[in-house]
Amino acid sequence: MIISAFTLALALAALLIEAFFSYPPKVYAAIGHPVGWIGALINRLDGWLNASRLSAETRKTGGIAAIAIVVVVAGGVSxxxxxxxxxxxxxxxxxxxxxxxxxxxRSLFDHVDDVARALQLEGLPVAREKVGKIVGRDVSELDEAGVARAAIESLAENFSDGVVAPTFWTVLFGLVGAATYKAINTADSMIGHKNEKYALFGRATALLDDIVNLPASRLSAIWIAIAAAITPGANWKAAKDAVLRDARRHRSPNAGWPEAAIAGALGYKLAGPRMYDGALVEDAYMGTGRSELNFADVKRALMLYRKACIVQVAFLAVVLILVW
Incomplete structure (x- = not known):
């Protein structure tokens, strides 16, 4: 592990590049996206090692082999x-x-903002379609408040694993850290489910993803609480209290931290029982505020999110100056 001015500068530069330019459409059209390359490998391994004809024990072992291959390939190439x-x-x-x-x-902001705009201007069916692109739950029966909560919950969780976590691993290990982390997280999103197909095959991946996201989930709650202190209408003390009270009650060891922080900061009540893969999943509520949310509440969450991103950039800049 090397925390150096070089890796700090890499993380800071990457955040600024993504914030201002995102991923250029022309580049995507020409070569695709690194996450797509990782996904293609995972799909191949899924087909080879998780076939229905294989025994339960073989599929479980195959899942361990699959995530090991993904980590070695991503880490080795990077x-x-x-x-x-x-x-x-x-x-x-x-x-x-x-x-x-x-x-x-930036892409997370854009996707969640699309949901807010749909709720405001395009109607509930379009909003359901938009939010369905960023959440794994059943959205067909969600009302306006349900869509708004789902968007905010996705914003919170993806701030942790889509923004803070790759930054954290970049600071520690440069490109190798970022690429290896992203490979694990992508694998979890594809095969780390608890349904019949992936309960055995994806078990090792889900566990590894939980482990590598532990530091970032805690950091994300800190960034959100600090951001709340500089965001009009937000309450950093309530964010802190919600995290300490609710985060560990979430069914995920990581998602509860940023969700509780946003819920507390803005006076919302998030999470709770939800539909996944056709089944009701019981979960604790994050926060004790309002649950009847609308597009304006999503916009408030986006404002807090932007401030949290700025807090992270500012922190990296200060540390870089200190170690330069």
Whole structure:
């Protein structure tokens, strides 16, 4: 593990590149996206090692092998590229651009803002369609408040695992950390489910994803609480209280931290029972405020999210100055 001015600068540059430019559509059209490359590998491994004809024990072992292969490939390829790029100006720029593609800072804002706009201007069916792109639950029966809560919950959770976590692992291990983390997180989103198909095959992936997201989930709650202190209408003390009271009650060891922080800061009540894969999943509520939310409440959450992103950038900049 090397926390250096170089990796700090990489993380800071990647965040700024993603915030201002996101992932260029022309680049996507030409070569796709790194997450898509990882997803293609996972799909292949899923087909080979999780076939229905295989025994339960074989599928469980296959799941361990699958995530091991994903980690080795992502870590190995990124290590070779980072070694080739070196530490010069051009190499730094290349690495920062690649890492920026593994961070979902601006794209997360855009997706959640699309939901808010749909609720405000396009109606509930369109809003359900928009929110269905960023959540894994059943959205067909959600009312306006349900769509708003789902969007805010997704914003909170993805701030942790889509923004803070890749930044954290970049600071520790540069491109290798970011790429390996993103590979694990992508695998979890694809096969880390508790349904019949993936309960055994995805078990190791889900556990590993929980482990690598532990630091970022706690950090994300801190960034949100600090952001609440500089956001009009938000309450940093309520954010802190909600995290301490509710975060560990969430069914996920990580998602409850940013969800409770946002809920407390803005006076919302999030999470609770939800439909996943056709089944009702019981979960604790995060926060004790209002649950009847609308597009304006999503906009407030987005404002807090932007401030939290700024807090993270400011923190990295200060640490970089101190270690330069």
């Amino acid at each position: 290590y070779m590229f980072a070694d080739w790029a070196g530490h010069g100006i051009i190499g730094f720029a290349l690495l920062a651009c690649i890492i920026s593609s593994l961070i979902a800072q």
